[in-house]
Amino acid sequence: MSTLREFARHRYLFDQMVRRELRQKYKGSALGVVWYLVNPLVLMFAYSVMFTYVLHRPFQVHDYALFVLLGIVTWTFFQNAVTTAATSLLDQGALVRKAVFPRETIPAATVTVQLVIFVSILVLIGPIVFVVHGSLSVWILLLPFYVALIYAFALGVALVVAVLHAYFRDVAPIVGAVLLPWFFITPIFYRAQQFPGATHHHWIEPLLRWANPVAPYVDSIREVVFYGQWPGAAETAYVIGGAVLVLGVGGLLFRRMAGELAVVV
């Protein structure tokens, strides 16, 4: 209870940290948030050219470029949330060493900054989906719900990674190394059933879809925006359960390890 009161008391601090970081990112930049769209667009372009013209469409998806773009921006949110949170406690070491406040505020602020960027990009992509598909499905109304769930999931992972990295400096490089292959085994530029060999080996598709905790989050957002359909009860239960579990465990672990942070950062 006293922890909750501490959070409530420092709500404005959280607000300030998010604003401060966003403004710092935009300072002196003419295009602002648009820059965050450039990287996913370049990747989208590269994968589109690669899989449409070089490899002659191994993955049969209509409007492949848009399909890839949505996957990439969702993945990019997760990846940036985790990698920026990893070093966040060290980056804000001066605050941690000299003041008393809930330490969760720091990684939570970095993840929230990524959320703001992610949502801004989704708002820009919305009209593109409308133009390409000619209409938007009502299921897009569920988008905030699935975005909130991937936010909770990413926040849980971020809390774990941030507090572990403060104690063990090998964590951030390990996370960086793990994220790259993780990107390729996540169904982002292909659908799980299109993975090489998936038609012969029926275990591949469920493995790709369910064993990788990020996959259902990416898929659910793409279902409501790109396919304009309900992602299904199983996937929805998975993303809710995963978010609750990961955020719960992450929060508890962070609490347990937060005591010595002023000494180790």
Next chain:
Amino acid sequence: MSSETLRPGEIVLERAVRTFTVRADRGRTLKELMIGRRDPDGPPPVKALNDVSLRIEPGETVGIIGRNGAGKSSTLRVLAGIIPLQSGSVRCEGRIVSLLEVGAGFGRDFSGRENIFLSCALHGLGRTEIEDRIDAIIEFSELGHFIDVPVRTYSSGMFVRLGFAITAHLDADILLLDEVLAVGDEAFQLKCERHVMAKVHDGATLVLVSHDADLVERTCERIVVLDGGAVVFDGPAATGLPFYHELMGTATPAEAIP
């Protein structure tokens, strides 16, 4: 831990023990975690607080002095709740306001005004509470139009002005100051001292760490001398300062104990 309720401004430190591992890199590596112990090559742990007990009443003015590495700053950080104890207990009642390092957490690219918001938020203040006192803070800091300039352009004196002006307007029950009044010009220093004494007069508790014997003598009625993480003197300033000078080997004939 006893369960008596403390009055606002009261501090009770019981048998506090805190050691630090002194290492070049402060984090541990996974290798050490996996082999289950720390590298034995490093220097031995330092006992910053070695069985320290203090009871400070509301409205008391306490100066903590001692040589470098005696545990003064660690004591303040323990009282502020920044670092936990390994054994013993610490209890402080009321709003604790600490100024442990001037400009800690100031965003260098942000203006003084923006940093006031962040610093106050760090102490748990909300937007309206900050807006209510921002004019008073700016006036106290005497920074004038520099308040809207990025703080990276500030001189160290200006940093102190801003840092102290913020601290001064946080309605502290317990004020923890670490060697910060010494910076800044004489006029501002005097203004800060007067402000602190006014707060004390209103019932706030002051704990001050300083090497400036004159400052401690002016502001503190009680002196705690730390040496090697232990309390070696705890009593009125009149006898505490001569004790300190003798400990330091700097006793002048006028100050020496007869």
